[in-house]
Amino acid sequence: MNRKRRNSVLLHVCAIIVAIVILLPFAWMVEASFAPQRDLVGRPMRWIPSHIDFSRYGEIFNGSEGSVGSTFRAAMVNSTVVAVAVVLIAMVVGILGAYAFARLRFPFRKVTLMIFLSTYMLPQIALLIPLYFIVNSLGLLDTTLGLILVDSSLVIPFTLWILSNYFVTIPDELEEAARIDGTSRIGALFRIILPSAKPGIFAAMMFSFLLAWDEFMYALIFTSSDAAKTLPVAISEFAGRYTTDFGLVAAGGILAALPPIVIAIAFQRYVVSGMGVGSVKG
Numbered sequence: 001m002n003r004k005r006r007n008s009v010l011l012h013v014c015a016i017i018v019a020i021v022i023l024l025p026f027a028w029m030v031e032a033s034f035a036p037q038r039d040l041v042g043r044p045m046r047w048i049p050s051h052i053d054f055s056r057y058g059e060i061f062n063g064s065e066g067s068v069g070s071t072f073r074a075a076m077v078n079s080t081v082v083a084v085a086v087v088l089i090a091m092v093v094g095i096l097g098a099y100a101f102a103r104l105r106f107p108f109r110k111v112t113l114m115i116f117l118s119t120y121m122l123p124q125i126a127l128l129i130p131l132y133f134i135v136n137s138l139g140l141l142d143t144t145l146g147l148i149l150v151d152s153s154l155v156i157p158f159t160l161w162i163l164s165n166y167f168v169t170i171p172d173e174l175e176e177a178a179r180i181d182g183t184s185r186i187g188a189l190f191r192i193i194l195p196s197a198k199p200g201i202f203a204a205m206m207f208s209f210l211l212a213w214d215e216f217m218y219a220l221i222f223t224s225s226d227a228a229k230t231l232p233v234a235i236s237e238f239a240g241r242y243t244t245d246f247g248l249v250a251a252g253g254i255l256a257a258l259p260p261i262v263i264a265i266a267f268q269r270y271v272v273s274g275m276g277v278g279s280v281k282g
Helices: 003-034 037-041 055-062 068-103 109-121 124-137 144-168 172-180 185-196 198-214 217-222 231-236 246-266 268-278
Strands: none
Touching: 003 246, 037 246, 055 068, 055 246, 068 109, 068 144, 068 185, 068 198, 068 231, 068 246, 109 144, 124 144, 124 217, 144 198, 144 217, 172 185, 185 198, 198 246, 217 231, 231 246, 246 268
C-alpha cells in the first residue's frame, strides 16, 4: 500500500470514528425516546429496549391542557416566533451595519466593530441583571417580544462580524461599476453585494436561528408561563422533583432538534462556504 492510499484510508477511518462519537449520543437519545422507563433506570441498563413505546410522543402531541404536551406545543410556537423574528431583525440590522463597516471609511471603524463583537464574547451571566432591569422597566417580562429584543442583542454582533468579513471579500470594482452606471449605494448593496454574498448571508441566518432557538438562560429567567416559554425551558421542566422520565426528555429533545437539523441540511453548502470565507477574512 503506497503512502497516498495509506493516508486516505487513515483519514476515512478517523472520519468514521469522529462520526460515531458525534452521532452515538443522538442515536442513544432516539432509542431512549422509545424505550420503556424501566429499561432506562434499571440495573444493568438494557441497551436494546424490551419493546417500543410511542406513548411519550402521543403525550407531547395529544396531551390535554395543562399537561407537559400542552406546554411543549406552546413552547414550540414561542421558539419559532422568537427565532424567526430574531433572524429577521438581525439580518436587516446586520446587512446594513456590515455594509457600512465593510465599505464606508469613518473614524474608529474597526474599534466600533470590535466593541460590538466584544459584547457577544461577554458571558451571558454578566449581562443578566442589566438586561433584566431593562426588560422589566419596559414591561416585557414573560413576553415573546422581550425575548426577541434580548436575543437580538446577542445575535446582531455575531451577524455583523460574519457579514462584514464576507462583504470585504467582494471586489470593490463590481460596486464601483454599478455606481458609475447610476446605481445608488443602496441599489448597489441590493443588486451587487447581496447576490454575491449569498453563502455568507445563509451562514449568518443559520447561526442566528440556532443561537435564538437554543438560548436557555435568558428564556429561563425572563419567562414564567406558557405565554412566552421556549423549548429549552419547557424540556428542562420535564424533569420532576423526585423522578424524571428520561424518555420524555429524549423525545422532546429530538423534536426540538428537528428544525435546526432540517435547516442545516437544506443550506449545508451555503453554510460551509460562508463560514469558510467569513471567518478568515477581515
